[in-house]
Amino acid sequence: MDWMMYVKVFFVGGLLCALGQLGLSLTRLTTARILVVYVTAGVILGGLGLYGPLADWAGAGATVPLTGFGYALSQGAKKAVQAHGLIGAFTGGITATAAGIAAAITFGYLFALLSKPRTKM
Secondary structure, eight states, rough: OOOHHEEEEHHHHHHHHHHHHHHHHHSSOOOOHHHHHHHHHHHHHHHTTTHHHHHHHHTTHHHSSHHHHHHHHHHHHHHHHHHHHGHHHHHHHHHHHHHHHHHHHHHHHHHHHHSSOOOOO
């Protein structure tokens, strides 16, 4: 992997994060709404075939953020529809993202056990 890939990953990932921060700072959007917008945008752009070229070009800069999760959902659903018909639209996204969801739950649980939570004041 050449150094230019690192630049692309940093640029695209940073741009997506900056857009989310602008949404927080300049609008009344909450973090939860931005999460929904990003995942939905990834699903729509992935379904239309527009997110794939960005993911191929930018690698983890496009696949790690929330838009990448939406893209993975759309790709899983498309493949499952081809293999299983209409029922694949409901099962494919979850199957395609199951490992990431399981990892998030597992590591979240482990860190909850290891940390000492405090309320903010």
